[in-house]
Amino acid sequence: xxxxxxxxxxxxxxxxxxxxxxxxxxxxIGTNYVYWYQQLPGAAAKLLIFRNTQRxxxxxxxxxxxxxxxxxxLAISGLRSEDEADxxxxxxxxxxxxxxxxxxxxxxxxx
Amino acid sequence: EVQLVESGGGLVRPGGSLRLSCAxxxxxxxxxxxxxxxxxxxxxxxxxxxxxxxxxxxxxxxxVRGRFTISRDNSNNTLFLQMNSLRAEDSATYxxxxxxxxxxxxxxxxxxxxxxxxxxx
Numbered sequence: 001x002x003x004x005x006x007x008x009x010x011x012x013x014x015x016x017x018x019x020x021x022x023x024x025x026x027x028x029i030g031t032n033y034v035y036w037y038q039q040l041p042g043a044a045a046k047l048l049i050f051r052n053t054q055r056x057x058x059x060x061x062x063x064x065x066x067x068x069x070x071x072x073x074l075a076i077s078g079l080r081s082e083d084e085a086d087x088x089x090x091x092x093x094x095x096x097x098x099x100x101x102x103x104x105x106x107x108x109x110x111x
Numbered sequence: 112e113v114q115l116v117e118s119g120g121g122l123v124r125p126g127g128s129l130r131l132s133c134a135x136x137x138x139x140x141x142x143x144x145x146x147x148x149x150x151x152x153x154x155x156x157x158x159x160x161x162x163x164x165x166x167x168x169x170x171x172x173x174x175v176r177g178r179f180t181i182s183r184d185n186s187n188n189t190l191f192l193q194m195n196s197l198r199a200e201d202s203a204t205y206x207x208x209x210x211x212x213x214x215x216x217x218x219x220x221x222x223x224x225x226x227x228x229x230x231x232x
Contacts, residue, residue, distance in 0.1 A: 002155070035217045037156070044206055044222040045148075045156060056220065088156050090217035098172035100146075100158035100217045 003028060003096075004089055004103035011109040017077040020106045022089030024070050028101060032092040034072040036065055039086045039105075048087070049074060076108070084110045113137040113221040115207045120226030127197050127230070133190040133207030133223060140188040144210035146219060147181060147192050149203035149228075159205070160192065161214055170214065175201075197230045204228075 005023040012018040022034065036049035047056055049065035052072065064075045076083055089103040119131040133145070147159040160181040161170040169181050180193040190207055204227050208219035 033216060033218070035219075037219075039156070044224050045208075045219075046222070047218070047220050050211065050218050050220070086155075090156075090158075090219075092215060092217055096173075098158070098174075098176070099170060100161065100172075102148075102156045102158060102217075105155040 002104045003093060003101050004091065006087075006089060006103040006106045008104065009107050009109065011111055012076075012079045013111045014079055014081065016079045017075060018079060018108065019076075020074045020087050020089075020108070022072045022074070022103050024072075024091065026070055027095035028070075028091045028093040029067065029072055030070040031094060034065065034067050035090045036063075036072075036074045037088045037090065037102075039088065041085070045088065079110055081110045084108055113209065115209060115221060115223035117205065117207050117223045117226035120205065120228045122229045122231065123197055124232050125198060125230055128193070128195045129197065129228060131192040131194065131205055131207075131226060131228070133192075135188045135190065135207075135209070138209070138221075140183075141185045143212070144214045145181075145183060145190045146208045146210060147190075148206045148208050148219070148222075149201075150206070150225075151200075151203040154203075157203070158217070161210070162190070163214055168214070194228070197228075199230050202228060202230045 037045040052067040204225040207223040211218040
């Protein structure tokens, strides 16, 4: 069970807006940047959001990140079929000896 | 273009050893921390280990500390993961990932395609 809690699944119809949450604590999300990764079926992970809210070049502005206190969220607007994937939050934890942690992942289904 | 190509995976018996490699190209290898992340079949991502630019400082997940050793050859732009005393629960696809900067973050901006490790008798 991960230190970062994500819902195991989420879904939406094309064009909808969906949000995926990531809950942590003061030693991780509360004091460090949050990152979001997208993993398409059968592929390696891809950085989607860095430093809580920033998008790497090439990532559509339909994807946005936010952080408040010890929680973070990934929002996807104008949902498309190609967004169907697993999404992971990740951060650094100051209290752990093995300091990088991933959330358990959220499988997004586009209905 | 950044390229990370892992190799060295395969089938190994419990208690055995494997050495994974990650050949890096398309960026100045010595300027970035490097990482290993794994994913067991049907499971989520699990961070395994990180090494600093110089290779002097390393970090490990509790699940592998004392059994795995991360290292790098900056002359040949290659990252390694020596895995000893392997267990069934180490079976996973192992990804090499480049840090955007140094350590202190979960900021992995490029990933390889992974190499599969299966630990089974």
